[in-house]
Each structure stands twice: as C-alpha cells, then as structure tokens.
Amino acid sequence: MTHDLEIAWRPSDQVRRDANWTKFLEASGTSDYDALLARSSTEPEWYWRALADWLGFRFRRAPDRMLDLSDGIVHPRWCIGGTANLYDTAISATLERAPDRPAVIWEAEDGGSRQWSYADLDREAGSLAAGLAGLGLGPGDVVAMYLPMLPETLAAFMACARIGCITLPLFSGFGADAIAQRLSMSGARAVITVDGTQRRGHVAPMKPMVDEALHHAPDVRHVVVLRHRGIDTPMAGGRDLWWHDVAAPGTAPRAPSELPAEHPVLLMYTSGTTGRPKGAVHTHCGLAMKIGQDARLSLDLKAGDRLLWPTDFGWFGGTVTIMGSLLAGATLVIADGAPTYPEPDRLPRLIAKHGITHFGTAATLARMLRRDADALLDRHDLSSLRAIPSSGEAWDRETWLWVMNRLGGGRVPILNFSGGTEMCAIVASNILFPQKPCSFNGPVPGTGGDIVGQDGRSLPPGEIGELVMREACIGTTRGLWKDEERFLESYWNRIPGMWVQGDLASRDADGFWFLHGRSDDTMKVSGKRIGPTEIEEAVLATGTVTEVAAIGLHDAVTGSAVVCVVVPAPGQPADAAQGKVLADAVAAALGRSFRPKHVLFVPDLPKTRSMKIMRRVVRSTLAGEAAGDLSSLVNPEALNDLRRHADRMKETKA
Incomplete structure (x- = not known):
C-alpha cells in the first residue's frame, strides 16, 4: 500500500480525463495502463501499430509488419516494407x-x-x-x-x-x-x-x-x-x-x-x-x-x-x-544563450511572457535556479505551467521539492524520465499517477524496462541495480555507426539478452522507481554527457604529462565537476600554473563546459595488473568513499597521494 504521507503530487480527476494516456487507452481499447503495459509485452507488434495509428504517423506505404524478431532481440527489423518521411508527420x-x-x-x-x-x-x-x-x-x-x-x-x-x-x-x-x-x-x-x-x-x-x-x-x-x-x-x-x-x-x-x-x-x-x-x-x-x-x-x-x-x-x-x-x-520556445543571463530569473520571466505550458529542466539547472532566482519568483505569473519534464540526472530531494512547490506551486507534476541518446527513453513518470519526490512510475510500454542484478534477475524493493530493457524498442539505435562489435559490447553483452544503458536504479515497496546515477565512468557536467577519453586525450596532447585519469566528482551546481589526475612528464612542473595550462587545453579542445575544476598531480595512478587505470578507484578515493574491490590493484601506494589530495580539497571546501 502506498504511504500517502510520502505522496507529493496526485492528479485530479480532470487531469486524468484530459491526459493523452487516457485518450490512447480509449483508442486502443485497453482498460487501464497496467493492461496496456502487459499487452505491449505479449503483443509488441500490436502495440507499435496501435501507437503509430494514434500518433498519426504518416506512412507513404503501410508496413507489411511492424516488427520482426527473427534475428533476435539485438537486431529487430522494424516497419518492414513501409516507406515514409518523418517530415510528413512532424510538419505537414x-x-x-x-x-x-x-x-x-x-x-x-x-x-x-x-x-x-x-x-x-x-x-x-x-x-x-x-x-x-x-x-x-x-x-x-x-x-x-x-x-x-x-x-x-x-x-x-x-x-x-x-x-x-x-x-x-x-x-x-x-x-x-x-x-x-x-x-x-x-x-x-x-x-x-x-x-x-x-x-x-x-x-x-x-x-x-x-x-x-x-x-x-x-x-x-x-x-x-x-x-x-x-x-x-x-x-x-x-x-x-x-x-x-x-x-x-x-x-x-x-x-x-x-x-x-x-x-x-x-x-x-x-x-x-x-x-x-x-x-x-x-x-x-x-x-x-x-x-x-x-x-x-x-x-x-x-x-x-x-x-x-x-x-x-x-x-x-x-x-x-x-x-x-x-x-x-x-x-518550441528557445531561450538563446545562458539560461540565467542577463538576469537569474530569465527563465521564469519567459515562462510568464510566453505562456509556457511545459518547462523542461534537470537537477543541475534546478539547483542554479534555486540558488539564484528563488527570491525573484514571486515577480512572475507561472500559472500557465501544467507539466515540468525532467531528464538527464538523478535528483536530490530538496531540489525536487523546491521545483514542485516553488515553480509548480504544488499543482504541476514533475515528469521525470530516464533514457539516453542511444534509445530515447526507458522509463517515465506520467501524468496519470501520484508522485513521490524524485520518483518515476516505472517502465513505459514497449521497452520491458526493469531493474536487475548482474545475473539478469529482477531485484526486490530497496536494492540498487542496472536499469535495462528486456524488449526490442523502436527508438533504440540501429547499431553504432560502422562499429557492430562495440555496439554489442556496449549494450548487449554485459547482461546477455538485455539492453544495459548504464544507469543505476531502485524501486521501493510501493512500486516507485528512483535513479542513482551512472554505473560507468561517463560524466554529466551541467547535463552534458562526456567520457573520460576525450578529456584525457586533450591533456596528453600537451606533451607535458605521461598519464591522466579524468573523473567526475559531485558538484552542488553542475552535478559533476571534471577532475584530472595527472602524472607529469620528466622535467615538467607540477604546480598551479601548469594545472591552468592543462585545464586551458581541455577547454580549447572540447569547450569551456568541460574545463577541469581541479588538476591534481601524482607520481603514479592506481592500475590493474594488466596496467589499466582504475578510474573508479580514483573517483571513490577523491570522494572519500569506499574504494570497493582492490584485488586487481597492482600499486596500492598510489592511493596515498590521492587521499592527501582528497583531504586538501575537503579542507578547501570547508
């Protein structure tokens, strides 16, 4: 049973009646959302055809079949025999x-x-x-x-x-x-x-x-x-x-x-x-x-x-x-430039000026608005809002509640969803159901979204696992450009038979889902996703370092801050001036958004016995967290310098 005291928002009867989900359920002849979810899994071809009809997707020639799984879930065939141009549906x-x-x-x-x-x-x-x-x-x-x-x-x-x-x-x-x-x-x-x-x-x-x-x-x-x-x-x-x-x-x-x-x-x-x-x-x-x-x-x-x-x-x-x-x-209303310039309340002003119904945000942006614009919100009429979509990052409770109560006035749902470039979206909070702070309502139809352990079994409430898709989804990338082997290694081989996106999630006893960040080393800086390799290449290109590990550490505003831990080349300085040179090199190569907040110099980086840098150990040590399994670490003395850096950063923050 749902604990009502934890519910931060619930839809009115009018909201339910007007919701697009309600219209789709009626059009597809489905009794309720759970029934739709179940049928989308047992009859996926029916689901995707029903969705195409309801969306009004314009085929020039109707497909003979919407889905063929003869080659397995990894390589589904979609809209077989059909012709189209998305322009017809998007604009015409x-x-x-x-x-x-x-x-x-x-x-x-x-x-x-x-x-x-x-x-x-x-x-x-x-x-x-x-x-x-x-x-x-x-x-x-x-x-x-x-x-x-x-x-x-x-x-x-x-x-x-x-x-x-x-x-x-x-x-x-x-x-x-x-x-x-x-x-x-x-x-x-x-x-x-x-x-x-x-x-x-x-x-x-x-x-x-x-x-x-x-x-x-x-x-x-x-x-x-x-x-x-x-x-x-x-x-x-x-x-x-x-x-x-x-x-x-x-x-x-x-x-x-x-x-x-x-x-x-x-x-x-x-x-x-x-x-x-x-x-x-x-x-x-x-x-x-x-x-x-x-x-x-x-x-x-x-x-x-x-x-x-x-x-x-x-x-x-x-x-x-x-x-x-x-x-x-x-x-689509576009706020060109910085979202909080020239005034910190620029976005609330635009909401009021243009009668915005849907204001999309992420945790980082919301934290910026909470910090800089809270005292200015009462200047603006935000009554046009009826939904606040959100994606890209895990929420903290205080910021989520601030958005719900200050931006949404306690009446507007935060439509939290998780997805990615490679597959558009897996799970989504939708307007039909109550919400707990920071929560999702579970999988969307046509994905088979689930939370599993490394053995592929669904995890019980309270346990954190991988967010996966068990079913073929029409939005999933058709592979990786000219790189089939990496496509399999990146998404399908980690837990055979399931798409693994790399997000950690859990569900509670009431069935609400929650995100817990990335399960890999990818960083999200102000909602922008980047891997360590590109940053490390920019640092190495200076010729002044021999090794580098780029990691992301929690930042109160940007979500993650880039930190580069480097081993200087012989005869090269290891001081603040050289740190600025390396940070500037990253900014010049990739853009100022990815400029490292810290450049730390060490004599060695923690490595495995196969001489791979253990970034997760670098990250956890600098964050002051448990480093986990160190059995493959060949040079444990490398952690001593990282711990000293962690202590200094903690003192500076204090």
Whole structure:
C-alpha cells in the first residue's frame, strides 16, 4: 500500500480525463495502463501499430509488419516494407490544420526575438532542402550541424530529413578537435554552421572552429554559413557558401522524399567510458514514433502547448525538444544563450511572457535556479505551467521539492524520465499517477524496462541495480555507426539478452522507481554527457604529462565537476600554473563546459595488473568513499597521494 504521507503530487480527476494516456487507452481499447503495459509485452507488434495509428504517423506505404524478431532481440527489423518521411508527420500534418500556429519562438539574451509559424518553417526548410540538393547532397549523405538553438536549426534538421540526408548534430560549445573527430568518424560531406553566437553578453565566433577542424576532415565538401551575428567571417572559395545564397528566396521547394521507413535520419555521437565517441543511428520511423510516444504520452504535450527546455542541438535533448514539439503540433520556445543571463530569473520571466505550458529542466539547472532566482519568483505569473519534464540526472530531494512547490506551486507534476541518446527513453513518470519526490512510475510500454542484478534477475524493493530493457524498442539505435562489435559490447553483452544503458536504479515497496546515477565512468557536467577519453586525450596532447585519469566528482551546481589526475612528464612542473595550462587545453579542445575544476598531480595512478587505470578507484578515493574491490590493484601506494589530495580539497571546501 502506498504511504500517502510520502505522496507529493496526485492528479485530479480532470487531469486524468484530459491526459493523452487516457485518450490512447480509449483508442486502443485497453482498460487501464497496467493492461496496456502487459499487452505491449505479449503483443509488441500490436502495440507499435496501435501507437503509430494514434500518433498519426504518416506512412507513404503501410508496413507489411511492424516488427520482426527473427534475428533476435539485438537486431529487430522494424516497419518492414513501409516507406515514409518523418517530415510528413512532424510538419505537414500541422501545416494542413493550423499553418499560422507558431512552430518556434526564439528570444536572445538581449531581448531580441523572432517567431516562425509552421508555414514559415515549411517554407524555410523547403528552400534549404532544394539548395542542399542542388549541391549534390541526397539520401545517405551525412550533414553536420554546428549551430546554437535557432529557428534555422529546426529548418536545417527538417531540410535534411526532407531530402534523405542524415543529420549529425555537434555541440555548439565544442572545440575544433572534438568537431574534427566527429566529422572524420562520420564521413560527413557538408557542415551547416553560423558566423557566431552570443552567450553571457559576449559574441563567440563559430565558423573559425569549423575551419580549423576541417584540416582533419577531408570528406567535407561544403560549408553552409548562416549570417546570424553579422561578424567578420572568413569564407573559403569553392567550399563555403552563405545560407541565404543556398536557400535563395523563391527557390522551388522539393517535396519530401519517399524513403524506406528505416532510412537513417540522425547520427548522434555520445561519449563512452573508453575509446572514441559512439555514433547512435536513428531512423525516420524509429525517431518519430519513439519521441512521439515520449512527448505526447509521457510528457502529455498537446497541440498548441508551449515547450521551453534549455538545451543544445549537440545533445539529444535538442532533438527531443525539436521533434517532440513538432510531432505534437506544439510551439518550441528557445531561450538563446545562458539560461540565467542577463538576469537569474530569465527563465521564469519567459515562462510568464510566453505562456509556457511545459518547462523542461534537470537537477543541475534546478539547483542554479534555486540558488539564484528563488527570491525573484514571486515577480512572475507561472500559472500557465501544467507539466515540468525532467531528464538527464538523478535528483536530490530538496531540489525536487523546491521545483514542485516553488515553480509548480504544488499543482504541476514533475515528469521525470530516464533514457539516453542511444534509445530515447526507458522509463517515465506520467501524468496519470501520484508522485513521490524524485520518483518515476516505472517502465513505459514497449521497452520491458526493469531493474536487475548482474545475473539478469529482477531485484526486490530497496536494492540498487542496472536499469535495462528486456524488449526490442523502436527508438533504440540501429547499431553504432560502422562499429557492430562495440555496439554489442556496449549494450548487449554485459547482461546477455538485455539492453544495459548504464544507469543505476531502485524501486521501493510501493512500486516507485528512483535513479542513482551512472554505473560507468561517463560524466554529466551541467547535463552534458562526456567520457573520460576525450578529456584525457586533450591533456596528453600537451606533451607535458605521461598519464591522466579524468573523473567526475559531485558538484552542488553542475552535478559533476571534471577532475584530472595527472602524472607529469620528466622535467615538467607540477604546480598551479601548469594545472591552468592543462585545464586551458581541455577547454580549447572540447569547450569551456568541460574545463577541469581541479588538476591534481601524482607520481603514479592506481592500475590493474594488466596496467589499466582504475578510474573508479580514483573517483571513490577523491570522494572519500569506499574504494570497493582492490584485488586487481597492482600499486596500492598510489592511493596515498590521492587521499592527501582528497583531504586538501575537503579542507578547501570547508
């Protein structure tokens, strides 16, 4: 029995009646949510077809079958024989019903704003699509996008989908090395970028980063540059073109191409604990149907709603906000620049100004708002809010309750969900059920989400285990770009027969689920995910160190702070000035978001008998936590220096 005193929110009868889940249950002829969950597991093909029908996903040719598991759960075949283009569902559907409805509202830090209707977005995407096709780009070509969140970002993404190109998003804060690596790995043929962007009042050129990266990305033939900030921008003849010349006004738009429903539409790189970034591949039917499920059902986004969720197109959150709002026929509101600049209450002000119904956040952002904007909230009318989606990080109770009571006024649910770049989402809190602080309500249909031990058995209440999928999910990556072996090793081989994402979770006696962070070494800094390898490579590239371990330690504001523990090369200094040099090197290569908060010098790093650095031991020692099994540690004396650093950091914090 649920302990009522622990319930922080419960839906009213009106909320239940109006919820999208209720509409879907009625349309699918299912009695309740538990029955739907059960049938989605026993009859997955029925479930995905019923979902496609309810979402209004527009196939050009209906699939002969929605799902074929003949090759096993690792390699399901989806939408067999079907053809489609997600553009038809994402834009054309709303264009027919409400062409003047705002598709995107963009506001800069200085208050400047622009608004595009669905008709405007269709026109801009159509013109750009025609221009890109005129450059010889077409189905299967990878087009990288190094853009901040702008109305044109939506147009570029949709233009590529329209002609069958595969979009490769790049984080707008990346340095040249990170850009070059992803361009090279993907074989991208073109880059769409911008002259510059603004953050915290300063204009930052972006095109020069692309120019530097292209020295190491020989496959790129075209660079399309959006004139956004009007700054001087070098242009290479024969390669670089201005957006307004490629998408010239009056260019006859190309109709969206008819493609196999499983044609790739998105290549999104995500960092792992070892090796190079991993390229997740999403398709027209997979991306649209899974984000449609997540946005319209789990987040209860409806036509005409307004979504504000600070993110970047280089992270999967950018895709979720763009696709989710379009698939629902809603309006995406973009707060360009820093979320708390020029005033700490910028986001609450935008909620009130634009009548935001869905404000997306994460624990790090919420902690920043709680710290800086709490005293200013009463200035703003937040009554338009009816949902607060949340993803990316585990919550602390105090921050969750602050969001529930201060932002949501105790009446707005926090729709907490867990997922990832590789599979969109596993579990989600939804608007039908009561909530405990920091909780989920369990698995969403079509995933077989579960919490298991290393033997694959479901864990009882109170035990922490791996969050897994037991079933084939239409949103899961179709592999890793040109790396089948790593795909199996990363997700399927850890617990055979189950998809392991790397999140730790538990459930309580009442059936509520909770996240406990990552089970691997991947870091999330202010909601941005990165593995240690890229940071370590940037440090090693200076030539002043011989070994480095990059780890994440808890930070009250950013969630995790990057810490680099390094072994200096012979004759190299090990002082604060050298630490700054190394931190600057990381910032230059990967962006300022990933600049290490601490650079610590040690004579040796803890290693296994096979000479692998034990990052988990580095992290736990610096955090003052139990180091766990040290049986494979070959040099236990290395822990002494780490402990001294831990003591000094603790004294500094005190």
